[in-house]
Amino acid sequence: MSQVPQSFTTLEERITADYPTLSRRLQQTARFLLDHPQEVAFTTVAQLAQQAGVTPSTLIRFSNSFGFSGFSEMQQLFRARLFDELPNYNERIRAVRTATGETPDSTQLLWEFASANQEALQQLPDRINPDHLESALDIFEKANAVHVMGARRSFVVASYMTYALHHIEKPAFLMNGLGGMYSEQVKAVGTHDALLVISFAPYAQESRDVAEEAHRRGIPLVVLTDSSLSPLVRLADVALIVHEAEVKSFRGLTASLCLTQTLAISLGVRQDKALDLKKGLHKPDPS
Structure with a gap:
C-alpha cells in the first residue's frame, strides 16, 4: 500500500499520477479539488459535494483511495498549503472570506479561538510522552546553561521559556538572531550547555540551521515541534510533539506555552529538591 501523502505537494503529485486510472466520477472529483484548493481548505463535505457535482460519499471515497481515514484528514493538507503559501495575515483573512463567504464578528471569532485552544489544552497531556518529558528535564538539569531558539511565530514561545528559566535561576540565553547572527550565537553554546529549538511548520530555515549545527557539535538538543515528520526530530536527543489549535488557517500557541511553562516549573x-538534599547532606551532626 502506498504511503499516505504528508503534504499538499505530495498529494497533488499522487492525484496527477493516478488520475488516468481513476473512475470517471473520481476524475471529476480530482479536477474540482485541484482547481479549487482554497475552497476545499474550509468548506464542508456537503457544500463541496454540491459544488463539485458529486455526492458526499464520493468525496469520502476519493480521500480513502489515497490512504486517508476520512475527508477531514485530507482536508488538513489543503489548509496547510494555504498556511504555507499565504504567510501574510491579511491574505489569509481574504482567502477565508472568499472560500466561505463568511465575515465573522469578533465575538464569534473569540468563541472559535477559545474553544479550539481549550480542546488543544485538554489533549496535550495525553499527547506528550511522559518519558520524553522527563528526558528533556534531565538534559536541562545537567546543563550549565540552557540556550533557547525560536524564529518567527515560535519566537513568542522561546522568549517566554527564557523568561521562565531566569525566574527559577537557571542560566538561560535567548538566541534572538539580532543582526542575522544566529550562526554566531550557536557558536556560543558550550559543550556542557543544552539547546531548546522551537519550530513549527513550515519550519524556519534558521531553526534548521541552528539544530544542524548543534547536532554536529554534539550539544544536547531538545526540540519542541508539531509533527514527528518535522525535519528537526531526526536531529534531536528528545522531541516533544505539540498539536496546536487551528481556526481558519490561524494556528495558536496556547499548548506550546503551557508545555514550556510545565518544563520550566518542573525544572525549578x-x-x-536537589538543594534541599544538598543541605541535608551538609547538616552538622547534633551529637
Missing part, C-alpha cells in the same frame, strides 16, 4: 521543582 527538581532544582529545589
Whole structure:
C-alpha cells in the first residue's frame, strides 16, 4: 500500500499520477479539488459535494483511495498549503472570506479561538510522552546553561521559556538572531550547555540551521515541534510533539506555552529538591 501523502505537494503529485486510472466520477472529483484548493481548505463535505457535482460519499471515497481515514484528514493538507503559501495575515483573512463567504464578528471569532485552544489544552497531556518529558528535564538539569531558539511565530514561545528559566535561576540565553547572527550565537553554546529549538511548520530555515549545527557539535538538543515528520526530530536527543489549535488557517500557541511553562516549573521543582538534599547532606551532626 502506498504511503499516505504528508503534504499538499505530495498529494497533488499522487492525484496527477493516478488520475488516468481513476473512475470517471473520481476524475471529476480530482479536477474540482485541484482547481479549487482554497475552497476545499474550509468548506464542508456537503457544500463541496454540491459544488463539485458529486455526492458526499464520493468525496469520502476519493480521500480513502489515497490512504486517508476520512475527508477531514485530507482536508488538513489543503489548509496547510494555504498556511504555507499565504504567510501574510491579511491574505489569509481574504482567502477565508472568499472560500466561505463568511465575515465573522469578533465575538464569534473569540468563541472559535477559545474553544479550539481549550480542546488543544485538554489533549496535550495525553499527547506528550511522559518519558520524553522527563528526558528533556534531565538534559536541562545537567546543563550549565540552557540556550533557547525560536524564529518567527515560535519566537513568542522561546522568549517566554527564557523568561521562565531566569525566574527559577537557571542560566538561560535567548538566541534572538539580532543582526542575522544566529550562526554566531550557536557558536556560543558550550559543550556542557543544552539547546531548546522551537519550530513549527513550515519550519524556519534558521531553526534548521541552528539544530544542524548543534547536532554536529554534539550539544544536547531538545526540540519542541508539531509533527514527528518535522525535519528537526531526526536531529534531536528528545522531541516533544505539540498539536496546536487551528481556526481558519490561524494556528495558536496556547499548548506550546503551557508545555514550556510545565518544563520550566518542573525544572525549578527538581532544582529545589536537589538543594534541599544538598543541605541535608551538609547538616552538622547534633551529637
